[in-house]
Amino acid sequence: MLRFLTAGESHGRALTAVIEGLPAGLSLSEDDINTHMLRRQLGYGRSVRMKLEPDRAEIVSGLMGGETIGGPLALRIENRDVRTGEPELTRPRPGHADLAGAMKYGFRDVRRALERASARETAARVAVGAVCRKLLAEFDVRVFSHVVEIGGVAISLRPERWEDIPAVAEESELRCVDHVAEARMREAIERAKKEGDTLGGVFEVVALRVPPGLGSYVHWDRKLDGRLAQAVMSIHAVKGVEVGQGFEIARTPGSRAHDEIQYGRERGFYRETNRSGGTEGGVTTGEPLVIRGAMKPLSTLMSPLRSVDITTKEPVKGAVVRSDVCAVPSAGVVGEAMVAVVLADAFLEKFGSDSMADIRAAYDVYRRRLRDM
Numbered sequence: 525m526l527r528f529l530t531a532g533e534s535h536g537r538a539l540t541a542v543i544e545g546l547p548a549g550l551s552l553s554e555d556d557i558n559t560h561m562l563r564r565q566l567g568y569g570r571s572v573r574m575k576l577e578p579d580r581a582e583i584v585s586g587l588m589g590g591e592t593i594g595g596p597l598a599l600r601i602e603n604r605d606v607r608t609g610e611p612e613l614t615r616p617r618p619g620h621a622d623l624a625g626a627m628k629y630g631f632r633d634v635r636r637a638l639e640r641a642s643a644r645e646t647a648a649r650v651a652v653g654a655v656c657r658k659l660l661a662e663f664d665v666r667v668f669s670h671v672v673e674i675g676g677v678a679i680s681l682r683p684e685r686w687e688d689i690p691a692v693a694e695e696s697e698l699r700c701v702d703h704v705a706e707a708r709m710r711e712a713i714e715r716a717k718k719e720g721d722t723l724g725g726v727f728e729v730v731a732l733r734v735p736p737g738l739g740s741y742v743h744w745d746r747k748l749d750g751r752l753a754q755a756v757m758s759i760h761a762v763k764g765v766e767v768g769q770g771f772e773i774a775r776t777p778g779s780r781a782h783d784e785i786q787y788g789r790e791r792g793f794y795r796e797t798n799r800s801g802g803t804e805g806g807v808t809t810g811e812p813l814v815i816r817g818a819m820k821p822l823s824t825l826m827s828p829l830r831s832v833d834i835t836t837k838e839p840v841k842g843a844v845v846r847s848d849v850c851a852v853p854s855a856g857v858v859g860e861a862m863v864a865v866v867l868a869d870a871f872l873e874k875f876g877s878d879s880m881a882d883i884r885a886a887y888d889v890y891r892r893r894l895r896d897m
């Protein structure tokens with residue numbers, strides 16, 4: 525239904541994204557997108573690149589009178605830090621795409637791999653995600669994220685209600701809802717920085733008021749949890765994804781692993797627990813959707829690891845280029861974007877994809893049927 529492509533290098537002229545499959549009649553502005561672009565650039569431990577300029581997306585096509593027209597929506601994010609004629613780089617960094625890219629495409633200069641492999645590309649994804657979340661917001665679906673772990677320091681407190689997470693997370697530089705843990709995370713980042721090291725962590729993306737019945741159990745590639753996992757795993761440096769209790773559920777007996785079903789006149793079917801993270805059989809249950817991404821520490825180390833020069837084959841240290849110490853809070857914002865893309869796609873699959881008015885009508889009929897079930 526909905527797909528997107530991005531183009532652009534980290535220090536090329538611009539990043540471009542093209543979204544295809546958006547319905548007509550969705551009202552959209554550049555401000556809707558740019559608030560999220562800024563959120564991606566915040567966070568303690570990011571590189572000076574984030575302060576060089578605020579990323580801004582320009583809507584180049586697909587919009588008339590402030591509304592989508594059903595055609596492809598093109599977005600452009602200009603790079604201020606444009607570089608050409610940089611010296612050749614032949615010292616691949618362990619953990620980055622440098623060597624794998626050089627071997628795959630026959631490059632000697634690993635810049636040809638790293639410029640596209642850089643996490644700079646996530647700026648374009650956040651722009652695309654902002655458009656998708658605008659669509660979801662029309663149906664009251666809210667997507668947010670917070671950081672649950674950095675460098676082995678995990679949160680031990682969180683607001684009781686999901687709804688209360690975003691306000692606290694948005695106020696925190698590390699997008700963390702536990703202030704005590706946040707202080708320890710900051711110390712860990714400070715320590716890593718001094719030692720020329722980097723830190724990874726875990727972010728959690730939550731979507732509220734997702735209607736039940738998105739996705740499908742009938743085929744492997746239509747299962748929503750699988751689609752979400754692929755989307756979140758595709759984010760730079762993410763090495764693990766969990767839905768709901770994820771790996772923990774494998775250690776729990778069945779009597780405590782599932783979410784017992786209840787019914788109330790007002791609420792309809794509901795669960796008191798949400799161990800499944802909002803999907804059963806690859807279909808949304810209507811409970812909050814909860815998905816976590818585990819990000820490895822960034823692979824550019826100021827105290828670099830051992831590597832081999834691609835030309836001389838001599839042992840060398842991996843290249844040192846400007847980079848972040850920790851980018852987990854930003855990865856959470858990118859995670860929101862990817863979850864929004866998958867949910868918007870599943871939404872259009874279920875309720876139609878041509879016009880917002882048609883989608884609204886189908887959505888209302890479905891909600892009525894569920895209420896009368």
Ligand code: EPS
Pocket residue numbers: 534571573605620641642643644645646647822823824846847848
């Ligand atoms: C990034 C911009 C890049 C990197 C970072 C992500 O900017 P520069 O290379 O000019 O400092 O800081 O990419 C990585 C950490 C990576 O390993 O690819 C951004 O806009 O998010």
